[in-house]
Each structure stands twice: as C-alpha cells, then as structure tokens.
Amino acid sequence: MITRNTIDKVFEIARVEEVIGDFVQLKKAGSNYKGLSPFVNEKSPSFMVSPVKQIWKDFSSGKGGNAISFLMEHEHYSYPEAIRYLAKKYNIEIEETEQSDEQKVQASERESMYLVSEYARNYFQDILLNTQKGKAIGLSYFKERGFTDETIKKFELGYALDEWSAFTDTALKKGYKLEFLEKTGLTIVKRNQSDPNQTKTFDRFKGRVLFPIHSMSGRVLGFGGRILTTDKKAAKYLNSPESEIYHKSKVLYGIFNAKQSIAKKNNCYLVEGYTDVISFYQKGIHNVVASSGTALTSDQIRLVSRLTPNITVLFDGDAAGIRASIRGIDLILEQGMNVKVVTFPEGDDPDTFARKNSLDQIEEYLEVNAQDFIRFKVSLLMDEVKDDPVKKAGLIRDIVATISKIPNQIQREVYVQECAKIMDISERVLFSELAQLSKKEEREASKRPKEEQQQAFTVEKSEKTAFKKTDQLNKLERKLIEILLLYGNKEIDFEDYVEVEDSEGRTKLVKENYQNTIANEIYLHLQEDEIEFSNEIFQKIYFDIIHQLNQEEKINPEFFINHEDTELGKVVTDILMDDEKYSLSDWGRKEIYVRTKDKNLSKLVMDAILNLRRILIELKIKELVEEETSEEERNSMLEMIVNYTQLKKLLYEKLNRVV
Known part of the structure; x- marks a missing residue:
C-alpha cells in the first residue's frame, strides 16, 4: 500500500496544469487556462483549469477535481494507478507501508x-x-x-x-x-x-x-x-x-487504446478478433474492442459499462457464427446496457470490410445498418421456425426470456409490442409469458437469506427518504459549505436583530453590531439550533471543516481538493470552480460584469443561515400536519404548529420579507 507520505509528496509537487496539458491543449485565460472538453465533442471551450486552486472543471460534462481525479476520469486509472503515474512523471520514489x-x-x-x-x-x-x-x-x-x-x-x-x-x-x-x-x-x-x-x-x-x-x-x-x-x-x-x-474473462483486447474514444463517442464497437480491432483503429474508428474469441462475460461488459452504456456488436456475414454468438448478448441486456447489432455482407468480417472501404464509407455503413438487438434476434430466428408451431413457441419463449433481462420496465413493454408485430402474435400472450418469468424470478429471490432481503428493503427505504429531501434545502446547505470554503477564515462586521421589550412590554427587533470570523459565526448558529446537514457529503465536509478550525484555527480548501474520498473532492471542486464559468465567455471584455459574492459577506452569511432555518421550520410544520395523532395529543401538536409559524414570521421579518 502506498504511504501517506508518498501521496502528500505527489500532491505537493504535481501541477494540475502540467498533468492535464499532456492530454488537453490549454490556452491562457487570465489567471486560468481553458481548452476543449476531452470528454465530449465541442467547438467552444468549456474546460477550465485553475493553477492557483490546483483544480479543473469541465462545464460540459460536469466533471471536475484535481490532477488525480483527471487521470481517473480521462485515463480510467484507479486511485493507486493515478498516484503511481504522477510519481513516475515527477520522479518521486514510491514508499509502501509495511506488509506481512x-x-x-x-x-x-x-x-x-x-x-x-x-x-x-x-x-x-x-x-x-x-x-x-x-x-x-x-x-x-x-x-x-x-x-x-x-x-x-x-x-x-x-x-x-x-x-x-x-x-x-x-x-x-x-x-x-x-x-x-x-x-x-x-x-x-x-x-x-x-x-x-x-x-x-x-x-x-x-x-x-x-x-x-x-x-x-x-x-x-x-x-x-x-x-x-x-x-x-x-x-x-x-x-x-x-x-x-x-484472466481472459476479465479483459478486452484494445481497451487501453480505445477507452478515451469510447467515453467520448459514448459507444463501444465489439468485434471478435485482434486484427478486427487493429484494422478499424487504423482506419480512424478508435472506440473498438475485441472479446478475443472467448464468449462474452459479465466482467468484460462491466469494463465497457465504466465508459459507456452503449454497445454495438459487429458480426461477420457467417450466419452460423451469428447464431452462436447472439446467445451471449443477453448478458449485456442484464447489465442494463443498450445493444445494437451490425452484420457485414457475406464473406466479410470487420477486418476485411475496413481494408476495402474508406473511413466515411465504414461510418456510413455502421450508422445505416445498426439494428436494435432484440428486433434483430427476432427477425433472424423467425426465418428458422417458418410454419413450425413447436419451433415458433420455443422462439417466443426465447425472445421473452431475452426481454425479461432488461431492467427498465418501459423498454420491456416497448419491445413486447414490437415483437408481437414481427411474430404476428398477440401482446397479451407475450405479457403473460413475461409475467410468468417474473413470478419465477420472485420465487427464486424469496429463497434468498432474510438478511439479503432486509438489506434490499433498507436500501429502498433510504432511497425513498433521500428523495423526499427538498432541492431548496440541498441548495442552502451547499451555499453554507461554499461560504465556509471561500470566506470562512475572514473576520468581518456582522449585524443581527435581537428581540427586546419596550416600556409597554411589546417585543421589537433591535439591530446589534459585532465582529466575528465567518466560520465561527456559522458554527455558532448551527450549534444553537442543533442543525445537521441532510446531505451526507456536506455533513462530512462540515465536520472536517470544524476539525480543521479546532486544530489549525483556519480552513484549508486544499485538504478537501486532495481528499482520498474522490466524490467529496469533486463536490468541493464544483463549488470552488463555480464562478470560473464566467471567464470562459470573456464577459469582461464585452463590458458585462458579474457581481461578485464577497461584496456584502455579512448579508450573504445571515441570509443563508436564516433561509436554512426557515426551510427546516417549514418541513417541521409539514411533518406535524401530516402526523397522525390522538385526540389528547392534537392540542399539543396545534400549539407546536402555532409556535413554529410565529418563529417563521420572525425569520421572514429578519429577511425583510412579507408572509
């Protein structure tokens, strides 16, 4: 295992603009660099690199991060492989932890x-x-x-x-x-x-x-x-x-040379042999791999699924070979991937066809002749059954079994309707057969250990709970994390409104001025209300920020950019690069000026905190209203709703809003 010391050295020495510059042509844009996205086809630059922050962001695909995450996204390296690549590039000796x-x-x-x-x-x-x-x-x-x-x-x-x-x-x-x-x-x-x-x-x-x-x-x-x-x-x-x-069942020939093109084209051509791959690649079609003569396996399909959900299988003109090969393609459907099929003229395979034709001719042929796999399978096998009712019944069961592999219910229904037309059979029969297969799968699933079933239920329940969280709450939590990362160390003047009673006993709000760091101000408010972030990643970032403040008395965004949790690092990068998209269009030269967020930081902080309170109170009121209560509890619940509503009115007053 690579030591933390080696990883820290890599992050210290590696320069994100140098690493990305090996793969993307970058041009200076103010204090940043910009270029064309390496993940999608585009004519206008949407890819931004910040040497100051040591991060990058692709505004077309939404991807972003540091030098490590770029290698993981672009080169599809694992985290250790990316560390080793950079260590080699910068001549850093790799230290490994003591092993048994x-x-x-x-x-x-x-x-x-x-x-x-x-x-x-x-x-x-x-x-x-x-x-x-x-x-x-x-x-x-x-x-x-x-x-x-x-x-x-x-x-x-x-x-x-x-x-x-x-x-x-x-x-x-x-x-x-x-x-x-x-x-x-x-x-x-x-x-x-x-x-x-x-x-x-x-x-x-x-x-x-x-x-x-x-x-x-x-x-x-x-x-x-x-x-x-x-x-x-x-x-x-x-x-x-x-x-x-x-392990031949876990490898695809040509995947190393094809991976970038597969991700960019959002499609993978699957052929059988080495020379098929090489001939296609030489002609200019780079998103091609081969199963090297072995039957397609789930592990090989998962390799492709890391890069694209779309596979186009290329068959030669040998009909017997096609029939033998299509049996394995059900596996691709099981993985929830989209499958198309192209067959070449009799006597041709991908290698010979590529050598005979130009790039334009090959691309046109692939586009025109690509068929949906299930329709292809039905039309191919229908020729065999002809008027034999026994064979036709077997074909129907075979096709329904293939359709049942598709995880998406809407897609399954569309295919049933299409197959009914091609096979001249009622949809009702096909749906009935599909239902029987589904019941059989359910019976098999019910035989699984209870722990597995309980785990599946827990996951489903947690997903439903997560789904109920409002977008507004998520945006406000993100805003607070953004303020902490960008401005948390700054000490500024704050003003707050406190409740005081006048001589007649009436409550009114009086303005109070004081100084504090932004991080401390947010921390005190969240502690006072015992607020926790509903978004797990935001909560994790917040805990790490508080830990940094306790240890070093300041927030270091670089810690999060280079975090071993790459998903956390991506979220932080998105936040830190959010404003950089304006420099892509060079609006300043066109005399269009975007108002910066640091013009009135105290208002920015207090608005975020008060709005977060407001949303949480609204959710609490909604929860109380929907809660089933007995007659005895109802009065108490109504009193709580009134109190929360009064508190919400007070928050609106502080936000200068009218209910």
Whole structure:
C-alpha cells in the first residue's frame, strides 16, 4: 500500500496544469487556462483549469477535481494507478507501508510477472522490427494485412522466432527468473518425473506473430499468438494461460487504446478478433474492442459499462457464427446496457470490410445498418421456425426470456409490442409469458437469506427518504459549505436583530453590531439550533471543516481538493470552480460584469443561515400536519404548529420579507 507520505509528496509537487496539458491543449485565460472538453465533442471551450486552486472543471460534462481525479476520469486509472503515474512523471520514489511476509511475496510475485511480460513485449517487438527473420516473416505478415509502421508500434505487435527456446534463453541471461517465465505462460517447462530438477524449456509462442494484451491502464497482462505455418495440428491462435495477472474473462483486447474514444463517442464497437480491432483503429474508428474469441462475460461488459452504456456488436456475414454468438448478448441486456447489432455482407468480417472501404464509407455503413438487438434476434430466428408451431413457441419463449433481462420496465413493454408485430402474435400472450418469468424470478429471490432481503428493503427505504429531501434545502446547505470554503477564515462586521421589550412590554427587533470570523459565526448558529446537514457529503465536509478550525484555527480548501474520498473532492471542486464559468465567455471584455459574492459577506452569511432555518421550520410544520395523532395529543401538536409559524414570521421579518 502506498504511504501517506508518498501521496502528500505527489500532491505537493504535481501541477494540475502540467498533468492535464499532456492530454488537453490549454490556452491562457487570465489567471486560468481553458481548452476543449476531452470528454465530449465541442467547438467552444468549456474546460477550465485553475493553477492557483490546483483544480479543473469541465462545464460540459460536469466533471471536475484535481490532477488525480483527471487521470481517473480521462485515463480510467484507479486511485493507486493515478498516484503511481504522477510519481513516475515527477520522479518521486514510491514508499509502501509495511506488509506481512505473505503480502510481500504476493505483491512481489505479481510485479515480477508484470516485469517479465513487459520485457517479453519489448523483446518480441525488437525481433519483429530489427532482425532479418523478424522482418522477413513477422513484419511481412503484418504488412500484407495492411498495417502501417505506426499501427504496429501503437499496438506493440511482435514476433517470436521459430526456435524452441530463443526467448527463454535470452530472458534467463538477462536475469529474469524461470519461475515467473513459467507462471506467465511465456515458457513451458517440462520436468523429468524421476528427477524434478531436470527440466526442458520451450517458448510457448515460437514461430508466431504476437498481439500483447493490455489492462485498461496499459500494463501487459498476456499475449495472443497467431501461427504463420499451415500446420493443421497446431492451433491457429494461442493465448497466454490464466495467471495471477491475466484472466481472459476479465479483459478486452484494445481497451487501453480505445477507452478515451469510447467515453467520448459514448459507444463501444465489439468485434471478435485482434486484427478486427487493429484494422478499424487504423482506419480512424478508435472506440473498438475485441472479446478475443472467448464468449462474452459479465466482467468484460462491466469494463465497457465504466465508459459507456452503449454497445454495438459487429458480426461477420457467417450466419452460423451469428447464431452462436447472439446467445451471449443477453448478458449485456442484464447489465442494463443498450445493444445494437451490425452484420457485414457475406464473406466479410470487420477486418476485411475496413481494408476495402474508406473511413466515411465504414461510418456510413455502421450508422445505416445498426439494428436494435432484440428486433434483430427476432427477425433472424423467425426465418428458422417458418410454419413450425413447436419451433415458433420455443422462439417466443426465447425472445421473452431475452426481454425479461432488461431492467427498465418501459423498454420491456416497448419491445413486447414490437415483437408481437414481427411474430404476428398477440401482446397479451407475450405479457403473460413475461409475467410468468417474473413470478419465477420472485420465487427464486424469496429463497434468498432474510438478511439479503432486509438489506434490499433498507436500501429502498433510504432511497425513498433521500428523495423526499427538498432541492431548496440541498441548495442552502451547499451555499453554507461554499461560504465556509471561500470566506470562512475572514473576520468581518456582522449585524443581527435581537428581540427586546419596550416600556409597554411589546417585543421589537433591535439591530446589534459585532465582529466575528465567518466560520465561527456559522458554527455558532448551527450549534444553537442543533442543525445537521441532510446531505451526507456536506455533513462530512462540515465536520472536517470544524476539525480543521479546532486544530489549525483556519480552513484549508486544499485538504478537501486532495481528499482520498474522490466524490467529496469533486463536490468541493464544483463549488470552488463555480464562478470560473464566467471567464470562459470573456464577459469582461464585452463590458458585462458579474457581481461578485464577497461584496456584502455579512448579508450573504445571515441570509443563508436564516433561509436554512426557515426551510427546516417549514418541513417541521409539514411533518406535524401530516402526523397522525390522538385526540389528547392534537392540542399539543396545534400549539407546536402555532409556535413554529410565529418563529417563521420572525425569520421572514429578519429577511425583510412579507408572509
């Protein structure tokens, strides 16, 4: 685990404008920088970076944060991966917390396997590009496929010499351990049964061109190798075996190069093979990944769902292959994703189609021929059943089972109506079948442990409760957090109205002036009324602010920007960057001036506090009115309502409003 000291060093040294500048073209805009959003397509800049605050905000997508959160959003790194990336960029030595011997061995083993895999990638590419055999055999194969030098380097393609142990021998001479060469599957080790110390080693991928398989963050996990000879006994494609770092069911080929484009285009093209991905990418369609010949899994779908809810599956013209593949696509629907299908002409696959056509022609074909998956499935299978009633009944059950996977009820109903038309059957029959399936699922769900059911009920109940919170209350709580973060340390003059009795015993409000810091003033008012924030993140920020005041006697917004809770950091960034959107339009040059919030801070503070009280009182009155009470309790409740109403009138008077 990375130490807090290393994380603090990263935050201290890393400059948000330098980190983002590696990915986005930034231009100076006053004290800030602006540029085009890297998350959506746009012509006018909506992306703002503040070197002073060390934060960024994309006003188009609503995303924002610090350098770490940018890498997590743009590069889809995990928090530790983002820290490691910045540590490497700024030459910061990474310190790790003390681990148990078992943890050390496991971490060391994984890292050793990554290092061996990365060495193999470099070795195979060097053989391909810089040796006579590599150029004559491997490179010529890729050139025949139409791959350019730039594409070959982009995908780090390689070639393994057609020799029994050329790679293994070289790796061992370089100091890499046979243990990790074997565990990654790069080397096959045959042990003598009578004497285990006697071994023979073989290169798994000998004589094959190689396609490195990367994680989402770009680390080499394994390889796919294609044989170039016509040996019928050898598999055409061979993948690395399952290992500590490579699980083929959790990986998509090309995801590292495709992730930014998938997020930006809000769609992912799913193909079958390595060359399909590369040919599409080379033509200019970058949002494409492959399942690498394996049946699609839930883990692979979840990888895509982190980037987009939309998948377009590309099938070649082989009808038998299509029928075999569509069975796995129900999994995508289960994840609540939108699925479309494109089939290519007979004899074509994505690779050959991409090589035959221009980018414009490919894009036009994909757009025109994309079909909704369920409609596609119905029309495809209807050809098989023809007039056979038994087969047609089976198809109906199959289609209804597919529709039942869709979480959205409205979508399910629309599909039932569409399928009824295509299959020439009444909607009533389809809805009846769907209801039976739903009941079956409910029965299975009821068999789950009671703890799970109770947990589901608690979550649902809490969501309903959260939903009842008014937008107005949330806005006022946000306003108080904003005031604390921006102006909390300032000491200013306040004026308040206190109740006094005149000589005739009548109550009136008298103005009183005093000095206080804004943070202390807000704290005293909230303490006096025993107010807690209804928004959990605002409450957490507020507690941390009070803790800072108690420890350091001042508020440090940077602590929240760099908070390990990235959601909290995003909320604070949104607040701190709120006014920066005005500088995007350069309104000052057009002589349009936005009134700043710090012109009358005391009024800003008191209005926020008094309005928060007012809303809470209104909610309390509403709660009392709706509460069921007995005859005995009713008088007491009415008295409370009257008292709260009087208090509300007093607040309106302080706010200079009329009820």
